[in-house]
Amino acid sequence: MATTGAAEPKLLSFTEARQVVETYAAKLSPTEPEMLSVLDALGLVLAEHLRADRDFPPFPRATRDGYAVRAFDVATVPARLHLVGEIKAGASAEQSSIAIGKGEAAEIMTGAPVPSGADAVVMVEYTQRSGDEVNVRRAVQAGENVVAAGSEARQGTMMVPRGTRVTHTTVAVAAAVGRAEIAAYRRPKVAILATGDELVDINLPPGPNEIRNSNSYSLAAQVYAAGGEPVILPVAPDAPDELALLLRKGFDSDLLLVTGGVSMGKYDLVEQVLASFEAKFLFTGVRIQPGKPVVFGEATVRDKTARFFGLPGNPVSTMVTFQLFVRPVLDALSGSAPQPLPFATAVLQSSFTTKTGLTRFLPAKLGGTHERPEVEAVRWQGSGDLMAVSRSNCYIVVPPERDRYDAGESITVLLF
Numbered sequence: 001m002a003t004t005g006a007a008e009p010k011l012l013s014f015t016e017a018r019q020v021v022e023t024y025a026a027k028l029s030p031t032e033p034e035m036l037s038v039l040d041a042l043g044l045v046l047a048e049h050l051r052a053d054r055d056f057p058p059f060p061r062a063t064r065d066g067y068a069v070r071a072f073d074v075a076t077v078p079a080r081l082h083l084v085g086e087i088k089a090g091a092s093a094e095q096s097s098i099a100i101g102k103g104e105a106a107e108i109m110t111g112a113p114v115p116s117g118a119d120a121v122v123m124v125e126y127t128q129r130s131g132d133e134v135n136v137r138r139a140v141q142a143g144e145n146v147v148a149a150g151s152e153a154r155q156g157t158m159m160v161p162r163g164t165r166v167t168h169t170t171v172a173v174a175a176a177v178g179r180a181e182i183a184a185y186r187r188p189k190v191a192i193l194a195t196g197d198e199l200v201d202i203n204l205p206p207g208p209n210e211i212r213n214s215n216s217y218s219l220a221a222q223v224y225a226a227g228g229e230p231v232i233l234p235v236a237p238d239a240p241d242e243l244a245l246l247l248r249k250g251f252d253s254d255l256l257l258v259t260g261g262v263s264m265g266k267y268d269l270v271e272q273v274l275a276s277f278e279a280k281f282l283f284t285g286v287r288i289q290p291g292k293p294v295v296f297g298e299a300t301v302r303d304k305t306a307r308f309f310g311l312p313g314n315p316v317s318t319m320v321t322f323q324l325f326v327r328p329v330l331d332a333l334s335g336s337a338p339q340p341l342p343f344a345t346a347v348l349q350s351s352f353t354t355k356t357g358l359t360r361f362l363p364a365k366l367g368g369t370h371e372r373p374e375v376e377a378v379r380w381q382g383s384g385d386l387m388a389v390s391r392s393n394c395y396i397v398v399p400p401e402r403d404r405y406d407a408g409e410s411i412t413v414l415l416f
């Protein structure tokens with residue numbers, strides 16, 4: 001096959017590239033919705049609004065164990081009240097018919113309906129019981145320790161909007177509104193194509209100069225965690241014809257991720273072979289480290305828009321560029337609005353120097369306490385150092401104009 005030479009270079013800043021990806025993602029439509037049991041929908045994106053099927057709470061709910069009272073009766077303490085019954089969570093019809101009159105109280109448990117007439121709950125800690133009387137030692141305001149019916153949500157209120165990624169909180173709401181099954185967008189299919197003559201798959205013994213293909217698996221893990229369905233293709237050799245054949249296969253998926261072969265080496269053929277599909281490149285590099293040679297584009301293949309990323313082959317570069325650029329596209333294909341990157345700040349533990357010109361994402365370990373989150377760069381041998389990133393839980397983010405950070409400075413981190 002004749003390759004048509006590399007695409008015209010388009011090297012962007014990190015901010016520009018992120019903007020390009022977000023703008024692109026905003027125009028994508030999600031996959032078809034399907035009905036799934038709530039737990040199977042975990043990590044996918046809601047394709048419907050979840051609405052309250054009744055008032056939340058459905059009754060005025062006691063939030064403490066104690067005594068249901070009329071606040072007016074205990075405005076002056078100590079106050080002695082007459083007990084007219086006991087109400088527990090899941091109160092029987094008899095218990096819920098209890099009404100509190102002047103000078104009366106009922107023993108009540110957390111989660112029980114506050115009886116009519118009562119407007120507050122006194123915590124048991126502030127009371128002393130003797131027979132069918134209770135002595136209240138502390139005054140309460142009307143409404144204290146009671147959540148009014150419908151105050152969390154009225155029946156029919158939208159509680160979780162379509163486009164929300166399903167987490168444990170969404171699952172809780174679905175369960176609370178009686179939805180054993182919910183509509184979620186199908187996982188978009190993401191083809192993963194590792195390239196390189198040196199690669200062998202993980203179930204084969206590597207020769208002395210070969211290395212195992214880890215990128216296909218780390219990417220599959222990232223894709224799955226992001227709500228996609230990974231489709232791992234066989235490793236492509238550094239040969240244009242075979243590469244083209246496998247790319248064609250990858251274009252069948254909703255998105256194709258290629259790793260390796262996008263740098264400047266003699267056998268880095270991915271860009272050329274992609275160009276031979278008359279691909280349009282949105283960028284062919286980003287001023288970041290690791291991950292500078294990352295490529296993003298689309299082509300029309302069999303009358304369908306095929307979208308692809310060419311991710312650099314160094315394992316840390318592959319991971320970083322997935323998170324920075326692939327993730328928003330995958331979010332959009334799975335029905336979610338692009339999410340902001342999870343940045344945080346922490347106190348740097350050790351000084352370091354670097355060179356200006358690139359936005360850097362350096363593997364690091366975040367620790368410390370909630371009062372003082374601390375971060376330390378992990379020693380690494382560069383973007384091929386898979387073992388260093390496995391000891392990390394975030395990246396330190398260094399803007400392109402900075403060449404030095406001192407211990408004690410506050411620094412931005414990007415969480416995994």
Ligand code: AMP
Nearest residue numbers: 194213214215216260261263312313314
């Ligand atoms: P490349 O981007 O093809 O120049 O590869 C850069 C470095 O990443 C080389 O050292 C490759 O051996 C390594 N590499 C490429 N692809 C993979 C892969 N799938 N798994 C692990 N390492 C890889």
Ligand code: MG
Nearest residue numbers: 195196260261
């Ligand atoms: Mg290679």
